[in-house]
Amino acid sequence: MCCPSASLAVWSSAWLHGAAASDDVLDAQRVWGEDHEVVAADPLGADAFDIPVAGERPAGLATFLTALRRLGAGPARFVLPVPGDVRGLGGGGPLTEAALRSGEAVVFAEIGYGVVPETIAEGLLRWTVHRITTAAPMEYIALGEAEHGLTSATRDSAGALQSLDVARERPGVRAELSERLRRTAHVSWPQGTPGRALRVLQRAEEIGAILALANADDPGGALSASAALRRADALRPLHDAVRTARFAAVNETIRVFADQPDLLP
Incomplete structure (x- = not known):
């Protein structure tokens, strides 16, 4: 049900709060692709997450999860942007542009980063880490x-x-x-x-x-x-x-x- 970003947002939040094992998080993402790779959109993101920049040999999803804990990421925010409604993405910039192309994203507002999925080939999903250019408050819908x-x-x-x-x-x-x-x-x-x-x-x-x-x-x-x-x-x-x-x-x-x-x- 739903999409890769929904799954990653929920499972990573459960893992960060000790309610799920890392292996379970990784296994749950395989429904979207047998292989997941992670890259950064720019050098700052690469340094922060200890992952390669786009175009270099990618890291695995386990490396991304480890970095979330190391950086002190709080609860994720799941967003489903459409043209004219990009709430939760912090305004314009590369993150918003990528999320609009994908139609989804996961935002970790407390550490100032978001991640967007893209299907590269059958069975292969790439997650690209982007910096949030402008802080945006979390919108809650009951x-x-x-x-x-x-x-x-x-x-x-x-x-x-x-x-x-x-x-x-x-x-x-x-x-x-x-x-x-x-x-x-x-x-x-x-x-x-x-x-x-x-x-x-x-x-x-x-x-x-x-x-x-x-x-x-x-x-x-x-x-x-x-x-x-x-x-x-x-x-x-x-x-x-x-x-x-x-x-x-x-x-x-x-x-x-x-x-x-x-x-x-």
Whole structure:
């Protein structure tokens, strides 16, 4: 469910607070790629994390985790930026540009760095460490608020979704939806992850899969430009609600691990 940044943000926070072993953190990331490499966007980041600069032989994810603890990183911040909304990234700069290209990032505000994933090849994920150019306060969205927003957006978009229900024209649409959900990465989460957060994430993924089918349902470009625009406008609030629900569920999980007694010896 969700994305590599969500997984790394939760697991690294659990590990930093003694709620997960480092091997478990590394194993959990393999759902996104068998191999993970880490590089720095500039020499300052390379020196801080003791990793190579981009273009040199990369380090492993274990080196990155060790550096987080050495630097005294606090709880991670999971961000899902889109054009026009880059909250949590501290304004513009290379981090924001990279996060917008990727659509996700993990920010460690207390030490002034963020990391962005990029798929380099099948089975290979590269994480690039960027400095935060401007400090940005952590925005908190209550899980209940996000869940309510998801319910309201689904209800308000029901008419649009019904008009886009292709089950009447494409009998295999339910099987297609099941297949999309089956192909979704089955992410493991640390013991102690709030059940409600997982339920909200699951619901967001299911609605996201429906939206993906709705957006893809235009065989041969049959929709006129105006019809496609109306459809996009009708479904945009639901897209926003799904994004908010993912953001809130992951960051609530991080908050739970950060607020529990530190289990490190």
